Ligand SMILES: NC(=O)c1ccc[n+]([C@@H]2O[C@H](COP(=O)([O-])OP(=O)(O)OC[C@H]3O[C@@H](n4cnc5c(N)ncnc54)[C@H](O)[C@@H]3O)[C@@H](O)[C@H]2O)c1
């Protein structure tokens with residue numbers, strides 16, 4: 333199976349590294365607009381093959397989309413990341429043009445690919461990709477919820493002082509500092525509600541920390557994070573290529589599900605060889621429904637800024 337990753341920067345290259353290290357795909361093409369950059373990243377990753385023991389072929393391309401032909405999955409990470417103090421939404425002006433051009437180019441050579449959108453503001457870039465390409469909704473997947481959920485589980489595990497892998501939990505809604513919805517009511521420690529072990533005050537702090545998880549890392553690193561984002565994309569790609577049918581919160585075009593239409597927003601999805609195979613209704617309570625509606629209002633307002641690029 334072949335995966336193309338457009339944008340060989342921090343997130344794209346990390347994703348290529350995880351995909352090859354874990355043998356998720358037989359071939360990975362990294363493509364970047366910066367001369368020689370993707371080739372360099374691919375060569376560096378390939379030089380791990382004998383020491384970490386993988387057989388995936390990783391190659392690089394400077395903006396030559398013919399090298400990406402017949403990809404099963406295309407990941408779009410091209411664009412600029414935020415700097416400390418910025419919101420993801422401030423990236424829309426530059427990233428919208430980049431994402432639209434990239435989506436058009438990849439489809440010329442991989443007309444059947446499933447597209448995973450990573451560039452920020454991710455929900456808006458996912459909506460843009462869907463509207464610009466006209467592809468069916470199962471083939472356009474926004475990655476944000478997998479990452480936000482892994483951060484939620486991290487913060488829960490820290491509060492519980494227990495391993496992350498013993499914690500279950502999901503984040504839905506927008507992939508934004510104020511639009512994310514960590515579902516604390518449904519989070520569990522090995523099947524027991526986390527509220528059996530943590531006070532409401534601690535749970536509120538876990539949720540707040542999760543929502544600004546990306547901003548916290550951006551403040552510490554000077555640019556946005558890449559290890560967990562790259563690994564989260566690889567996790568999603570694994571579920572597609574290996575038809576794992578994992579339930580992963582993803583940004584998907586909604587047509588009445590969760591009470592919303594004409595918007596891409598994070599909801600729990602079954603991810604398999606056809607991309608989004610099902611949107612799962614996890615029965616939100618009234619308070620969660622209200623948060624989801626508020627999140628949708630904010631993301632919809634941002635989508636309004638796409639008029640120029642979509643016309
Ligand atoms: N959805 C998420 O969960 C999530 C997580 C992390 C980062 N992001 C977003 O992903 C994007 C990339 O982040 P990063 O840290 O890898 O940034 P980066 O600057 O390290 O890499 C971006 C790469 O895109 C390339 N690029 C720019 N325009 C291009 C074009 N037209 N064609 C091909 N390549 C092009 C750049 O040359 C650069 O190498 C940002 O928008 C960031 O906000 C999203």
Ligand SMILES: O=C(O)C[C@H](O)C(=O)O
Pocket residue numbers: 413414420452479507545546547550556557561
């Ligand atoms: O925080 C960012 O801007 C990048 C990404 O969306 C993240 O959550 O790490």
